[in-house]
Amino acid sequence: LESSAIEGMYTLEVSFEYGADVDVAYQDALAAMARARRHLPSDIEEPVVFKADPSQLPVMKLAVSSQQWNLVKLRDWADRWLQDQLIAVPGVAGTEIVGGYEREIRVLLVPEALEKHRIPLDLILKRLAEENVDQFGGRITSGSKEIIARTVGEYENLDQIRSIVIARQGQATVRLDDIAQVEDGHEEVRVVTRLDGQPCISLSILKQADANTVQVGNAVSRKLDELNAALPGDVRLSIMEDQALYVRSALAGVRNAALQAAFLL
Numbered sequence: 260l261e262s263s264a265i266e267g268m269y270t271l272e273v274s275f276e277y278g279a280d281v282d283v284a285y286q287d288a289l290a291a292m293a294r295a296r297r298h299l300p301s302d303i304e305e306p307v308v309f310k311a312d313p314s315q316l317p318v319m320k321l322a323v324s325s326q327q328w329n330l331v332k333l334r335d336w337a338d339r340w341l342q343d344q345l346i347a348v349p350g351v352a353g354t355e356i357v358g359g360y361e362r363e364i365r366v367l368l369v370p371e372a373l374e375k376h377r378i379p380l381d382l383i384l385k386r387l388a389e390e391n392v393d394q395f396g397g398r399i400t401s402g403s404k405e406i407i408a409r410t411v412g413e414y415e416n417l418d419q420i421r422s423i424v425i426a427r428q429g430q431a432t433v434r435l436d437d438i439a440q441v442e443d444g445h446e447e448v449r450v451v452t453r454l455d456g457q458p459c460i461s462l463s464i465l466k467q468a469d470a471n472t473v474q475v476g477n478a479v480s481r482k483l484d485e486l487n488a489a490l491p492g493d494v495r496l497s498i499m500e501d502q503a504l505y506v507r508s509a510l511a512g513v514r515n516a517a518l519q520a521a522f523l524l
Contacts, residue, residue: 309352310468317463320500324459327492334359350470358452359460360445372438476503
Protein backbone atom coordinates (compact mmCIF):
# COMPACT_ATOMS: atom_id res chain seq x y z
CA LEU A 260 0.00 0.00 0.00
CA GLU A 261 1.24 3.48 -0.86
CA SER A 262 -0.68 6.60 0.09
CA SER A 263 -0.34 10.32 -0.50
CA ALA A 264 -2.34 13.33 0.55
CA ILE A 265 -2.58 16.93 -0.56
CA GLU A 266 -5.07 19.60 0.38
CA GLY A 267 -8.52 18.29 -0.53
CA MET A 268 -7.47 14.87 -1.88
CA TYR A 269 -6.23 11.52 -0.56
CA THR A 270 -4.86 8.79 -2.84
CA LEU A 271 -4.23 5.15 -1.90
CA GLU A 272 -2.45 2.87 -4.36
CA VAL A 273 -2.83 -0.88 -3.83
CA SER A 274 -0.30 -3.17 -5.56
CA PHE A 275 -0.82 -6.93 -5.84
CA GLU A 276 1.62 -9.78 -6.28
CA TYR A 277 2.58 -10.74 -9.81
CA GLY A 278 0.09 -13.21 -11.27
CA ALA A 279 -2.87 -12.05 -9.17
CA ASP A 280 -6.23 -12.00 -10.94
CA VAL A 281 -6.79 -8.29 -11.58
CA ASP A 282 -10.58 -8.61 -11.83
CA VAL A 283 -10.86 -10.48 -8.53
CA ALA A 284 -8.50 -8.01 -6.85
CA TYR A 285 -10.60 -5.13 -8.17
CA GLN A 286 -13.81 -6.61 -6.74
CA ASP A 287 -12.06 -7.19 -3.40
CA ALA A 288 -10.94 -3.54 -3.37
CA LEU A 289 -14.49 -2.37 -4.10
CA ALA A 290 -15.85 -4.51 -1.26
CA ALA A 291 -13.21 -3.17 1.16
CA MET A 292 -14.02 0.40 0.12
CA ALA A 293 -17.73 -0.20 0.71
CA ARG A 294 -17.02 -1.47 4.24
CA ALA A 295 -14.82 1.52 5.04
CA ARG A 296 -17.17 4.10 3.49
CA ARG A 297 -19.44 4.37 6.55
CA HIS A 298 -16.46 5.37 8.69
CA LEU A 299 -15.48 8.26 6.42
CA PRO A 300 -16.70 11.84 6.90
CA SER A 301 -20.21 12.34 5.55
CA ASP A 302 -19.37 15.53 3.64
CA ILE A 303 -16.65 14.12 1.36
CA GLU A 304 -17.13 13.32 -2.31
CA GLU A 305 -17.84 9.69 -3.18
CA PRO A 306 -14.54 7.75 -3.33
CA VAL A 307 -13.52 6.43 -6.78
CA VAL A 308 -11.88 3.02 -7.22
CA PHE A 309 -10.42 2.02 -10.58
CA LYS A 310 -7.95 -0.45 -12.05
CA ALA A 311 -4.69 1.05 -13.23
CA ASP A 312 -1.33 -0.04 -14.58
CA PRO A 313 1.61 1.81 -12.98
CA SER A 314 3.21 2.22 -16.43
CA GLN A 315 0.12 3.40 -18.25
CA LEU A 316 -0.30 6.84 -19.77
CA PRO A 317 -3.59 8.57 -20.50
CA VAL A 318 -5.09 7.03 -23.62
CA MET A 319 -6.26 10.49 -24.67
CA LYS A 320 -5.92 14.11 -23.54
CA LEU A 321 -8.59 16.71 -24.24
CA ALA A 322 -8.72 20.48 -23.96
CA VAL A 323 -12.10 21.89 -22.93
CA SER A 324 -12.54 25.55 -23.84
CA SER A 325 -15.20 28.23 -24.17
CA GLN A 326 -15.26 31.95 -24.90
CA GLN A 327 -18.68 32.47 -23.27
CA TRP A 328 -18.30 30.46 -20.04
CA ASN A 329 -15.92 31.46 -17.27
CA LEU A 330 -13.54 28.85 -15.87
CA VAL A 331 -15.68 28.24 -12.78
CA LYS A 332 -18.72 27.25 -14.85
CA LEU A 333 -16.59 25.28 -17.32
CA ARG A 334 -14.85 23.29 -14.57
CA ASP A 335 -18.16 22.60 -12.82
CA TRP A 336 -19.68 21.32 -16.08
CA ALA A 337 -16.68 19.08 -16.76
CA ASP A 338 -16.79 17.69 -13.19
CA ARG A 339 -20.53 17.10 -13.06
CA TRP A 340 -21.37 16.04 -16.62
CA LEU A 341 -18.54 15.56 -19.10
CA GLN A 342 -16.40 13.12 -17.14
CA ASP A 343 -19.44 10.94 -16.35
CA GLN A 344 -20.09 10.61 -20.09
CA LEU A 345 -16.49 9.55 -20.76
CA ILE A 346 -16.20 7.13 -17.83
CA ALA A 347 -19.21 5.23 -19.25
CA VAL A 348 -17.17 4.33 -22.36
CA PRO A 349 -16.12 0.61 -22.27
CA GLY A 350 -12.47 0.23 -21.24
CA VAL A 351 -12.17 3.66 -19.59
CA ALA A 352 -10.99 3.49 -15.97
CA GLY A 353 -11.32 7.13 -15.01
CA THR A 354 -10.47 10.73 -15.83
CA GLU A 355 -8.21 13.43 -14.43
CA ILE A 356 -9.17 17.10 -14.72
CA VAL A 357 -6.60 19.86 -14.39
CA GLY A 358 -7.14 23.60 -14.65
CA GLY A 359 -10.16 25.81 -14.37
CA TYR A 360 -11.52 27.18 -11.12
CA GLU A 361 -13.34 24.96 -8.64
CA ARG A 362 -16.36 26.81 -7.28
CA GLU A 363 -16.13 27.90 -3.66
CA ILE A 364 -18.71 29.75 -1.56
CA ARG A 365 -16.83 32.13 0.70
CA VAL A 366 -18.11 33.39 4.05
CA LEU A 367 -16.11 36.49 5.01
CA LEU A 368 -16.67 37.23 8.68
CA VAL A 369 -16.73 40.82 9.97
CA PRO A 370 -14.70 40.90 13.24
CA GLU A 371 -16.51 43.98 14.59
CA ALA A 372 -19.93 42.32 14.08
CA LEU A 373 -18.75 39.11 15.78
CA GLU A 374 -17.52 41.07 18.76
CA LYS A 375 -20.72 43.12 18.93
CA HIS A 376 -23.00 40.08 18.99
CA ARG A 377 -20.52 37.89 20.92
CA ILE A 378 -20.79 34.99 18.51
CA PRO A 379 -18.00 32.36 18.51
CA LEU A 380 -16.65 30.86 15.30
CA ASP A 381 -17.59 27.27 16.22
CA LEU A 382 -21.26 28.30 16.48
CA ILE A 383 -21.18 29.67 12.92
CA LEU A 384 -19.59 26.47 11.60
CA LYS A 385 -22.16 24.39 13.47
CA ARG A 386 -25.13 26.34 12.08
CA LEU A 387 -23.78 26.21 8.51
CA ALA A 388 -23.44 22.43 8.74
CA GLU A 389 -26.86 21.93 10.37
CA GLU A 390 -28.70 23.86 7.66
CA ASN A 391 -27.00 22.05 4.75
CA VAL A 392 -28.41 18.54 5.18
CA ASP A 393 -29.78 16.12 2.60
CA GLN A 394 -30.29 12.64 4.06
CA PHE A 395 -32.53 9.59 4.35
CA GLY A 396 -35.47 10.25 6.67
CA GLY A 397 -37.03 6.81 7.06
CA ARG A 398 -39.90 4.82 5.53
CA ILE A 399 -43.67 5.29 5.77
CA THR A 400 -45.84 2.21 5.32
CA SER A 401 -49.36 2.73 3.96
CA GLY A 402 -51.19 -0.53 3.28
CA SER A 403 -49.24 -2.41 0.64
CA LYS A 404 -47.16 0.65 -0.25
CA GLU A 405 -43.94 1.84 1.27
CA ILE A 406 -42.92 5.47 0.87
CA ILE A 407 -39.30 6.52 1.33
CA ALA A 408 -38.92 9.87 3.08
CA ARG A 409 -35.92 12.09 2.55
CA THR A 410 -35.03 15.47 4.00
CA VAL A 411 -33.93 17.88 1.29
CA GLY A 412 -32.10 20.78 2.86
CA GLU A 413 -28.98 21.51 0.84
CA TYR A 414 -28.32 25.13 -0.08
CA GLU A 415 -29.60 26.13 -3.50
CA ASN A 416 -28.52 29.76 -3.65
CA LEU A 417 -26.56 32.42 -1.77
CA ASP A 418 -29.64 34.06 -0.28
CA GLN A 419 -30.47 30.85 1.59
CA ILE A 420 -27.00 30.90 3.13
CA ARG A 421 -27.19 34.59 4.01
CA SER A 422 -30.55 34.16 5.77
CA ILE A 423 -29.41 31.42 8.17
CA VAL A 424 -30.24 32.31 11.76
CA ILE A 425 -27.00 32.00 13.70
CA ALA A 426 -28.28 33.03 17.15
CA ARG A 427 -31.24 34.55 18.96
CA GLN A 428 -30.74 37.42 21.38
CA GLY A 429 -34.00 38.07 23.18
CA GLN A 430 -36.63 38.67 20.51
CA ALA A 431 -34.02 39.61 17.93
CA THR A 432 -32.28 37.18 15.61
CA VAL A 433 -28.76 37.37 14.23
CA ARG A 434 -28.52 36.15 10.65
CA LEU A 435 -25.36 35.27 8.82
CA ASP A 436 -25.54 38.38 6.65
CA ASP A 437 -25.52 40.47 9.85
CA ILE A 438 -22.02 39.27 10.69
CA ALA A 439 -20.51 38.20 7.36
CA GLN A 440 -20.39 38.70 3.60
CA VAL A 441 -21.24 35.65 1.47
CA GLU A 442 -19.63 35.52 -1.98
CA ASP A 443 -19.71 33.08 -4.88
CA GLY A 444 -16.06 32.62 -5.79
CA HIS A 445 -13.48 29.95 -6.52
CA GLU A 446 -10.61 28.19 -4.83
CA GLU A 447 -7.10 29.59 -4.95
CA VAL A 448 -5.59 29.07 -8.41
CA ARG A 449 -2.55 26.76 -8.32
CA VAL A 450 -2.47 25.37 -11.88
CA VAL A 451 -3.11 27.28 -15.12
CA THR A 452 -3.77 25.46 -18.42
CA ARG A 453 -3.97 27.17 -21.82
CA LEU A 454 -4.86 26.28 -25.42
CA ASP A 455 -3.46 28.62 -28.09
CA GLY A 456 -2.82 31.15 -25.35
CA GLN A 457 -6.39 31.04 -24.02
CA PRO A 458 -7.36 29.54 -20.63
CA CYS A 459 -8.87 26.06 -20.84
CA ILE A 460 -9.31 22.82 -18.90
CA SER A 461 -7.20 19.72 -19.50
CA LEU A 462 -8.96 16.36 -19.21
CA SER A 463 -6.97 13.10 -19.33
CA ILE A 464 -8.74 9.79 -20.03
CA LEU A 465 -7.23 6.68 -18.40
CA LYS A 466 -7.88 3.19 -19.72
CA GLN A 467 -8.29 0.04 -17.67
CA ALA A 468 -5.09 -1.98 -17.26
CA ASP A 469 -6.26 -4.90 -19.43
CA ALA A 470 -8.00 -2.78 -22.07
CA ASN A 471 -6.70 -2.40 -25.64
CA THR A 472 -5.38 1.11 -26.30
CA VAL A 473 -6.60 1.30 -29.90
CA GLN A 474 -10.07 -0.03 -29.08
CA VAL A 475 -10.51 2.35 -26.16
CA GLY A 476 -9.21 5.28 -28.22
CA ASN A 477 -11.63 4.49 -31.03
CA ALA A 478 -14.54 4.14 -28.58
CA VAL A 479 -13.72 7.47 -26.95
CA SER A 480 -13.46 9.16 -30.37
CA ARG A 481 -16.92 7.86 -31.30
CA LYS A 482 -18.28 9.13 -27.99
CA LEU A 483 -16.75 12.55 -28.60
CA ASP A 484 -18.45 12.69 -32.01
CA GLU A 485 -21.78 12.10 -30.24
CA LEU A 486 -21.06 14.73 -27.57
CA ASN A 487 -19.91 17.39 -30.05
CA ALA A 488 -23.40 17.49 -31.52
CA ALA A 489 -24.93 18.37 -28.14
CA LEU A 490 -22.35 20.60 -26.45
CA PRO A 491 -23.81 23.67 -24.70
CA GLY A 492 -23.01 27.19 -25.86
CA ASP A 493 -19.65 27.49 -27.60
CA VAL A 494 -17.95 24.77 -25.53
CA ARG A 495 -15.31 23.04 -27.62
CA LEU A 496 -13.55 19.68 -27.07
CA SER A 497 -10.12 19.46 -28.70
CA ILE A 498 -8.05 16.27 -28.83
CA MET A 499 -4.51 17.20 -27.80
CA GLU A 500 -3.04 13.71 -27.62
CA ASP A 501 -4.31 10.29 -28.75
CA GLN A 502 -2.23 7.22 -27.87
CA ALA A 503 -4.24 5.15 -30.36
CA LEU A 504 -2.70 7.16 -33.21
CA TYR A 505 0.81 6.32 -32.02
CA VAL A 506 -0.02 2.63 -31.69
CA ARG A 507 -1.61 2.49 -35.16
CA SER A 508 1.41 4.29 -36.62
CA ALA A 509 3.81 1.85 -34.93
CA LEU A 510 1.81 -1.15 -36.18
CA ALA A 511 1.77 0.29 -39.69
CA GLY A 512 5.56 0.70 -39.51
CA VAL A 513 6.00 -2.92 -38.44
CA ARG A 514 3.67 -4.11 -41.22
CA ASN A 515 5.52 -2.10 -43.87
CA ALA A 516 8.88 -3.37 -42.63
CA ALA A 517 7.58 -6.96 -42.80
CA LEU A 518 6.30 -6.44 -46.36
CA GLN A 519 9.64 -4.96 -47.45
CA ALA A 520 11.53 -7.86 -45.89
CA ALA A 521 9.27 -10.36 -47.65
CA PHE A 522 9.78 -8.54 -50.96
CA LEU A 523 13.55 -8.63 -50.56
CA LEU A 524 13.47 -12.35 -49.86
